[in-house]
Amino acid sequence: MRHWTYLIVLLACLCATVPLELLFQVRVLRRPRVLIAALLPELVLFLGWDLYAIHDRQWTYDPRRIVDVALPGALPLEEVLFFVVIPVCAILTFEAVKRCRTSRMPALPRPARRREPA
Amino acid sequence: MSYTVLAATAVIAAVAADRWVLRTRLLSSRDFWTSYAILLLFQLITNGVLTGLHIVRYNAASILGLRLAYAPVEDLAFGFALITITLCCWARLSAKPGAGNAAAPGES
8 A cells, every 4th residue: 555655646646636626617538639748848858857966866765665666767656647647637737727717707796796786 | 957947037137028938927917926826735645745754865965055945946837837838839829810819708
């Protein structure tokens, strides 16, 4: 169970944000090609950074808290997933914020109307 | 290069990407900062778990040593750069005609 800790953290992040796709109709996950293209630059930059930092021993991972799948460069599987999951969470949040603001604007008069006696 | 130097460089690169490379100007928008505030809160929680449980361990020689919710302050710069670069790329690509953006006017 211990080995799943990092993966569970990532899963929790997805559980918190994936519902935004349906709740706010943000059309992020429904545009997979745009989504993958948007993630590519960040994946290259940050995985490169991660590989450098691992190689330079700037940070290390507790082998008891990650699954036993090491990718080239001693990169844990969870790190690759991190740079997919967290950016997806960010995009879903950003689109939900945008949708929230634009769709709430026209809805504002509704409670206002109720308050006005005329 | 230490984590501190790399994290600071990443922030500068993210700002440059938004201003001059992709010209998305997200850093001047309220939507970005509202999103960032929400994401920062969740970053402090998840990062706090990752570093608090010692899943990720930092070499004391490559960080300043100042910590916030168990995580090195450098993580804030790291997270900011990651979020900014991702959202800039997304904003640039999803705004393109044919990306399906205009096909979904506020249905709710």
